[in-house]
Amino acid sequence: MRRILPIPPIKSVADQVRDGLRAAIIDGQFAMGENISEERLTALFGVSRSPIRDALNALKFAGLVEIVPKRGSFVFLPGDAEVADLCAFRLMMEREAATLAMAAAPDLLVARLKAICARMARAEEDSDHADYAHADTAYHAAFFEFCGNPLVCDAYALADARIATLRTALTAPSDRHRADSFREHLAMAEQLGRGDLDGFRATLSEHINRTRRIATRELQRFKTKADAAAAR
Amino acid sequence: MRRILPIPPIKSVADQVRDGLRAAIIDGQFAMGENISEERLTALFGVSRSPIRDALNALKFAGLVEIVPKRGSFVFLPGDAEVADLCAFRLMMEREAATLAMAAAPDLLVARLKAICARMARAEEDSDHADYAHADTAYHAAFFEFCGNPLVCDAYALADARIATLRTALTAPSDRHRADSFREHLAMAEQLGRGDLDGFRATLSEHINRTRRIATRELQRFKTKADAAAAR
DNA sequence: GTCTTACATGTTACATGTTAGATTGATCAA
DNA sequence: TTGATCAATCTAACATGTAACATGTAAGAC
CATH class of the missing domain: 1.10.10.10 (Winged helix-like DNA-binding domain superfamily/Winged helix DNA-binding domain)
Incomplete structure (x- = not known):
């Protein structure tokens, strides 16, 4: 029925x-x-x-x-090694998921990515860093939405909540990072838009590795602060 | 302390x-x-x-x-689509894990793979199909043991129990499949042994896709039998 | 004969009681 | 001071009781 x-x-x-x-x-x-x-x-x-x-x-x-x-x-409270593993894993998964999505539904994917870039620009204008972080999460999730394989999505779910947490807590508050990050998001959307998968992969790698460096640096500051608070 | x-x-x-x-x-x-x-x-x-x-x-x-x-x-009882997703996922994960393992510990990996091939040969001589299936599972797990990233292992864990189940229930009982499968396992170990990653990837793809065809075919027989039993 | 409903049954979802491991700090002896 | 012991406390692990829900079946209405 x-x-x-x-x-x-x-x-x-x-x-x-x-x-x-x-x-x-x-x-x-x-x-x-x-x-x-x-x-x-x-x-x-x-x-x-x-x-x-x-x-x-x-x-x-x-x-x-x-x-x-x-x-x-x-x-969770990751060490440097866990941050590195997380980033290596997401780089691999996002690269593969994007490749699958570009085979399955390239137009939908690119449209979604560009829409999210617009949202990011708006969030930045409003100085809404939380919404910028959410948009960032949604951007990377888009690769998986259109990749067509539930298992690939499940695999990303092993990491995405942690990544999103690190984003709001560590990377998104940095003005400099958001500016660099936005340019890279825009570049990736455009590269995929013209079917330049190799270029996309290079930009993605740069993007994630830079994010890793920021997160690792800010994590130290976070832990120092947390230790100081615990000592009191 | x-x-x-x-x-x-x-x-x-x-x-x-x-x-x-x-x-x-x-x-x-x-x-x-x-x-x-x-x-x-x-x-x-x-x-x-x-x-x-x-x-x-x-x-x-x-x-x-x-x-x-x-x-x-x-x-679990998969449909054809789930079997296909499972195989596409494991192909991707094993390809990437093997690449990582060849960068991290190529000698250990190749030695392990060859040892498992020897175990497979023994199992086949003894007509011990269950042990052949276990060795098969161990062979593919080896890529992840040496890949160096716990998250990649966790991701494979989303699929490997199901794959192992399909193996013992559907593919391992086939004499023909085990013979083809053994040749491919040996070939992959040798290709990795001489650093031929492209060749390895091609053989892996063939191997997994053939396994998928067998599993899909045998799954139909399994379901037919199960339905007949249920009708009684 | 067919459709609907009431009920019996099977099963997990949720609540709560009990147990045992880990930690902390106090007490006391050397 | 140092070190050991022990009790109090906190916590998750485990056991079990209750309730809500899904389903199949049979009784009843039409």
Whole structure:
């Protein structure tokens, strides 16, 4: 039978907690490394420990939370090596996903990328750094939306939440980075628009490697500040 | 104090159930599509529903188990499209992981691959198809062992349990497939041994695409048999 | 005979109680 | 001061009870 009313869009409590917590971490409402015990989240979300536990387990797979047995759950806090792995991984995945997307739906992809560049320009004019970060995340997610293989999307999901968190916490606040980043996003959209895959790959590599350098540098500052706060 | 034993090597009950269930599914002790309700597994493993639930959730991420809300949990049963996605994904991941591994530890990789080929030859002489399948799985896992990036390994983990299951259930039983497959494994090891990455990539692509054709064909036979059994 | 509904059954989602591991700090002895 | 021991506390792991939901089937209306 044909469904008229599409679907009762019910999400389990666990899924709601997962999505809410994920968004909260990405937007910096919980700091990297912060303790988020089941009990604390129970109070914050007003539900029992079961769905909280399920949500934490799900976010563990995304690398966003670390669960230490009998000790607690914490927002991830990467070291330099983890940042490097994350960047190498996303470079590889985005390069391949973009290649697939350019084979499957090049026009849709390019249109989407250019639209997001416009959004970035607007965010920059409004000095809305949070929205710039969200647009940045959406830009890179676009490669996967059009790549046509759910597994490739799932694989990117292993990294994208962490990347987005690093973006809002570390790279997006830098004026200089946003300016460089915007130029590169624009360049990549144009390169794909004229089918210049090699050029795109080169720009993507530069873009991600520069992002890695900024993130690594800012991470040190973040940790220094966090240590100082802990010493008090 | 410096830790001498790096990690307390205790595994939680949930982890044991996860690994045990994973191995059982891969080895065909549960058929594809079979109902594995929490209650049933509770009886089989002799533990409560909590760790069972955690294990099922973990295997859901590996695509090995499908959890349908309020209806039950089932061993995955792919359609042709899912098999194709799985193969396209593994082709991409193995190609990239092998490239990384050849940059990081080419000698170790090639030695491992050749050792596994020897094991395959032994398994074939003994007509031990299960061990051949395990060696096959280990062969492809070797690319990731030496690739040096944990995220790349995690990404492959999204597919490898399903691939291994299809192997034991569908492709490994075919004498013809094992013979072709063995030649290709040997060829890839030799190509990598002499640094012929392009040749390797071509052989890998052939290998995986042939595997996909066999798996797709045998999947039809499996489903026909399963339907006949269900009709009874 | 067909359609609808009520009910029995199977299953997970969620809540909550209990257990045990890890950590911290106090206490006390050397 | 130093070091060891122990108790208190915090936490996730695990067990179990309850409720809501999906489904198949059979009874009943027409």
